[in-house]
Amino acid sequence: MQDALFYTFAFLTLVFGFLVIANPFSRNPVTSAMFLVLTIVSLAGLFVLLHAFFLAAVQVLVYAGAVMVLFLFVIMLLDLKAEERRKITVLSIVGGLLSVGAILAIFLSSLLHAPLRATESPALEGSTVRLGKLLFTEYLLPFEVVSVLLLVAMVGVVLLSKKDLK
Amino acid sequence: MNVGLEHYLAVSVLLFCLGLLGVIVRRNLLIIYMSLELMLNAANLALVAFSRFSSKPDDLDGQVFVFFTITVAAAEVAVGLALIVALYRKRQTAHVEDLTMLKL
Numbered sequence: 001m002q003d004a005l006f007y008t009f010a011f012l013t014l015v016f017g018f019l020v021i022a023n024p025f026s027r028n029p030v031t032s033a034m035f036l037v038l039t040i041v042s043l044a045g046l047f048v049l050l051h052a053f054f055l056a057a058v059q060v061l062v063y064a065g066a067v068m069v070l071f072l073f074v075i076m077l078l079d080l081k082a083e084e085r086r087k088i089t090v091l092s093i094v095g096g097l098l099s100v101g102a103i104l105a106i107f108l109s110s111l112l113h114a115p116l117r118a119t120e121s122p123a124l125e126g127s128t129v130r131l132g133k134l135l136f137t138e139y140l141l142p143f144e145v146v147s148v149l150l151l152v153a154m155v156g157v158v159l160l161s162k163k164d165l166k
Numbered sequence: 167m168n169v170g171l172e173h174y175l176a177v178s179v180l181l182f183c184l185g186l187l188g189v190i191v192r193r194n195l196l197i198i199y200m201s202l203e204l205m206l207n208a209a210n211l212a213l214v215a216f217s218r219f220s221s222k223p224d225d226l227d228g229q230v231f232v233f234f235t236i237t238v239a240a241a242e243v244a245v246g247l248a249l250i251v252a253l254y255r256k257r258q259t260a261h262v263e264d265l266t267m268l269k270l
Binding site: 077 | 200
C-alpha cells in the first residue's frame with residue numbers, strides 16, 4: 001500500500017514538475033504556477049509517507065498557499081501576454097540537455113555506488129511535539145535568527161517596491 | 167521491492183534536474199524563479215528522506231533543517247519578486263535576453 005502511494009506521488013511530482021518548465025499546450029506563466037502548486041501538493045504527500053506530518057502541513061500552507069499567491073499576484077501585475085510567443089532556441093535546449101544530462105549522470109552514478117544500507121527507523125509517535133521541542137531548545141538561536149531574516153526581507157520588499165527607487 | 171532511501175533520493179535528483187533544466191532553457195524570469203523553487207523542494211525532499219532513514223532513532227535534525235529552508239525560501243521569494251517588479255517598472259520586460267546591461 002505504502003509502496004503504491006510512493007510511486008503514485010513520485011510519478012505525479014515528476015510529471016507536474018515537468019509541466020512547470022515545459023508545457024506543450026500553453027506558454028502562459030499562470031499555467032506553470034498552477035502546476036507548481038500541484039507539484040508542491042504531491043511533494044507534501046511524499047512528506048506524509050516519510051512521517052513528516054508537520055512539514056507536509058507547512059509545505060501546503062506556506063508554499064502552496066502564501067508563496068504561490070505571491071507568484072500569481074506578480075504574474076497578473078506584470079501582464080506578460082506579449083512575452084508568450086518568444087521562441088526557445090535550439091542551442092539553449094541542446095546546451096541545457098547536455099549539462100543537465102551530465103549532472104544527472106554524476107548524481108545517478110554516485111547514487112548507484114553509494115553504500116546505502118539504510119533501514120527505516122521505527123515509526124515515530126508525536127513527532128510534531130518533538131520537532132517543536134527541538135526547535136525551541138537545541139535550535140533556538142537559528143530560530144531567532146530566522147525571525148530577524150524575515151523582518152529584514154519585509155523591510156527590503158517595502159523599500160524595493162517604492163515608486164522612486166534611488 | 168520495498169521503497170527505501172534510494173527511491174526518495176532518485177525522485178529528489180530527478181526533480182532537481184528538472185528545475186536546473188528550467189533555469190537553463192526557459193527565458194522568462196518568473197518561470198526561472200519557479201524552477202528555482204523546484205530545486206529547493208528537491209533538496210528538501212532529500213533532507214526529509216535522510217532524516218527518516220537515519221541510523222539514529224528519532225532523528226529529527228533533517229526536518230528542522232527543512233523547516234528553516236522553507237522559511238528562508240519564503241523570504242527569498244518575497245525579495246526576488248519585489249526585485250522583478252522593480253525591474254519591470256524600469257525596463258518593461260521580464261525576459262532575460264533583454265536584460266543585458268551588465269554585459270561588456
